[in-house]
Amino acid sequence: MPDLVLEKSCSARILTTDKVEEKESGGLIGGFYWTALNMGFTQGSTFLAAILVARLLGKEDFGKFAILYSTLLTVSSIAQLSIGTTATKFMAESLPHNKGRAGRILGFSASFALVSGCIASTALAALGPFVADRMLYAPEMGKLFFISSGFVLFSVLGAYQAGAVMGLHGQKALGIFAMPAGLFHVGALVLGAMAWGIVGVAIGLLGSAVFRWILQAKVLRSESTKRGIGHDIRHAWDERAVLTRFALPAALAGLSTLPALWIGQVLLAKHATGFEAVGIYTAGNNLRTMILFLPLALNSVGTAFLNTHWGARDAVRYGETFWKNLGLTAALLIVGVGIIVMFAPQALSVFGQDFSSHSAEVVVALMALAALPEGLAVSIYQIIQSRAKMWTSLWLVAMPRDITFVALAFVLTPLHGAVGLACAYLSAQLLSLLAVTGITWFIGVKVTKALHGF
Template sequence: MKSRFKAFYTKVRQSKFAQDSFWALFGNVLAKAMSLLGAIIVARLLGKEIFGEFGTIRSTLISVAMFSTFGLGYTATKFIAESKDRNPNLIKGIAILTMGISLVLSGILAILLFVFAKYVSDVIFEAPHLVTPVRLVSFWVIFSALTTAQIGILSGFNAFKSMARINTYVGILAFTNSFILTYFFDLNGALIALLCTQIFNCYLNYMEVQKFIPAANLVGSAEFKALSKKILKFSTPVAMQEGLYALTSWLTIILLLKFSDYGEVGLYSAAAQWSAIILFIPGILRNVILTHLSENNKDLLKHTEIIRKTILINLVTTVIPFIGIYLLRHWIVGFYGESYKDELDYILAISLFSTIFISISNVYAQAFMSIDKNWYMFGLRFTRDVLIITGTYLFLINNIYSGALSLVVSNLIIQICFLVIIMFIYNNIKLGHV
């Protein structure tokens, strides 16, 4: 038994995938814990209604930022993972293109959000008093998009140890900023903390990226142009997937506002925080998965082995925190304060259950990307997201469930169906049946 354990331990230590996974998680755990604690304090200080306003603005910012990244985070990871050994001359070109396109797109969208903040607040949010808060953090979009591209670049270099260190610093700052600024400045303080933390994250990532990028651009203009076309061709369906997800997330919030109120948005935002905690480890591993799948996309046996191991890891790392949080949910709800007490319990329970199916689905999403089947994934996600919105809308107009409950029930049903379908289609693609 002892020799078997020693052999297993040695195998794990020698596994590059295991090492990268460890560093992707180490430090991120502390960072996420600090961020969550800060978010709970913000929710408690603001109360359900104002926290709903904060959640609406934050959701809008995230949706715009996700669209502006144009899928370039994952694109950077895949292209650098494939090129660092096979064609290292392309590395600087990949970095320039991914960060440059992200900067331009996010800059345009941030300016538009700033200019049309009054329309967004008056017409879409139906809350004219939010015009200043929206303008205050509109340029958060730029730093978020750049951070996404930078994380993609660092992941392609397997720089997960460096990112763990950075995320630890960012998590500490996020907690400190959130508590102090929200306490003194309420909603505006919470939003300023969000912006300051993102700027700090972007700066640290930028300094780290510079350590890996060669000083000279080693490709000619013709090769650079060809690389640009290749990157845009790969990124377009990925960008459409992320844009679709962002749009769906935003539309569901707007549905809650139109058919209920900011209190329901606050309830959903609180439940979503804990779902994000459960999906934290699988989420951190997504770039690790894509890096290793891309490096081995010509080796079917190893590619399949990585997928199987990752599904098992995702399942374990999702189910364990799910059980813990589910059993402690009554205590968790109480910590948020009286305004959340009556409804958050069962909304949280359903939202948590959905994470198990989402976690496994994400493995297949990375697998599709690693073998350049992004259009398949876009079609599947488009169908999924349309059905989630439709289901939420039908529940709301027929008064079957309350606002937040309608959304989490619809999401659970569709996520279960989505997982079954994506597994079936991927297996058929792998066997050459599609």
């Protein structure tokens, strides 16, 4: 395996291709602009839809909506097996010098997403009534799981599409199509709630996922054709090593994380205040998501460029991209957390008058503070991801963080309700930041060792 000293011996063609891709996509800042626009419409539409649904349904049905949506996202995340992240990394890494491999990665990702999505959707439709009756003690939710089960299939397909487009540095195209997708999401959920209540919201979630899948399919076809890359289904199995070396450990981390969050919400639903407490916690969680959406947009672009620089053997840009990304992330987080903490009562009021209380303000403050270590950990984690140290991150980051969250949730939620669950979340994110920083310090930021290919 050749040394990656990244000096004059590196191929001029590879470095030139790397520079061309960065120029065409607008670099880190240009990509950030379009990704922020994309995530702004996506997260903004999710946030706006949550507010409007809360006002239309009330706290109890909004709590049911939160459980439904959380369950759909959990199942989708498990079914994805991190195929979106995998597509981003290996499409970006292969783009400068190996478009044949990029086509095989594209074919493998598409095939896997289709099969996995179908299996997961069918499983949710079949097991949804059991989960609703035996775990949530809300048998009426079984119908909701069945109606919206198709959301999982199109969510998995959409994840591979978005990941591949990011790896192709097609942030601009995703940003342009984000507005109609976001508007459709809000309209589908609101009209569904007005027409058929919580059942209509479930139908709206399915319709929104289908519409986004259609738009992203057009974007992926355009971006891949422009770069001369097609879906190589015939030789896709040649890239199966990415499953065991990268996708599987990344997916196991997701298998740990989202179910842990779901368990926390279920514990809260069983609290004395029931779904009302879930509604308050969800409001705080939505505000945390608002804080994170710009840092996450920046880091999704940083991930693509770090992997492209890694594949192109460009040590200088690799380091520059990491430190610039980390500095901008920290600045965005500090501003966002400060605004939400200072204006917590006003932020809560947008969900409705019955969401305003001292305990709800405490929940918002705790969830906002949790965004700081969470966002910093995401930024520093880019080094671990670009080196494909996914098994290390699973055992030393994801598992300790999620076990800590669930353990603290079991202890604190029965005692303090939504405030206790928010404390558990903050504690888990602080532990995650310490673990990610330690691993990154150990493997180092400088790229001076061998390139670990597949």
